[in-house]
Structure formats: C-alpha cells, structure tokens
Amino acid sequence: MSQAVMTDPHQRAPWEWAVEPATAVRLPAANQPRWLAVSEGRVWLTRSGAGPHAxxxxxxxGERHELPAGTEWVLEGWPAAQVELLEAPQPAPARRQSRSGRWHAPWGAAHAA
Known part of the structure; x- marks a missing residue:
C-alpha cells in the first residue's frame, strides 16, 4: 500500500482530492479545526496516535467528519473516493484604535478649521 500527503496530482481544487484504491493519505495536523467531507465513494478514516482503543x-x-485542531489523520478510499478538506474562515483582523480607545481625525484635519 502506498502513502501520500494531501498534495496529490489527482487534486481537482485546492480543497478536493481523488483518493485512489489501496492508497493511504495522511492529513497533517492544523492549527484550526477542519472537516473531511466525502463527495463520492466511501472512506476509512483513523486518527494517528490515538491508541489501540481509537x-x-x-x-x-454526503457524510463529513470534524478533524479537531492539532490532530493528524489517515484516510483510505474503499475502493476509491473523492474527498474535500474544509476549513472554517479565519476572522478578519481588528481595526487599530488609538490608545485612548477613540478614533481620531486624520492628521491635519483638526488644523484645517
């Protein structure tokens, strides 16, 4: 059985992969939760390092499974599958305010009056 990481030449979009028969695919840990969704076929999924009782x-x-942040997984198509790896959007950075917490007029606007 061969093993691949989710950077496969059969990748259709940055988040979508074809999982060939008898191929294990490793999903490395990420800093945020993700979801693995199966768009075609059947997938076996197991958490790496989870121990014998995992x-x-x-x-x-049509089914999906949450992959918590910081966890690594291995998946295999039975016999083959098309999967999508989905991530939640990250929040936009907050706008900077002055130290007093109030917004100030642009430089020079106070002197124009």
Whole structure:
C-alpha cells in the first residue's frame, strides 16, 4: 500500500482530492479545526496516535467528519473516493484604535478649521 500527503496530482481544487484504491493519505495536523467531507465513494478514516482503543470512522458519499485542531489523520478510499478538506474562515483582523480607545481625525484635519 502506498502513502501520500494531501498534495496529490489527482487534486481537482485546492480543497478536493481523488483518493485512489489501496492508497493511504495522511492529513497533517492544523492549527484550526477542519472537516473531511466525502463527495463520492466511501472512506476509512483513523486518527494517528490515538491508541489501540481509537474508533475508526467510515464515511460515505454526503457524510463529513470534524478533524479537531492539532490532530493528524489517515484516510483510505474503499475502493476509491473523492474527498474535500474544509476549513472554517479565519476572522478578519481588528481595526487599530488609538490608545485612548477613540478614533481620531486624520492628521491635519483638526488644523484645517
């Protein structure tokens, strides 16, 4: 069985992959939660390093599974599958305010009056 990381030549979009039969795909840990969604076929999914009592997850077309932040996973298509790796959007950075917490007029606007 071969092993791949989610940078596969069969990738259709940056978030979508074809998982070939007898190919294990490693999903490295990320800083934010993600979801693995199956758009076609069936997938076996297991959490890396979870120990002997970890439960394997089976997903079919239309199902998805949350991958918590900081966790690494391995998946395999049974026999093949099309999957999407989805991430939540990150919040926009907050606008900077002055130290007093009030917004100030642009430089020179106070002197124009």
């Amino acid at each position: 439960q394997d997850v089976w997903l079919q077309t």
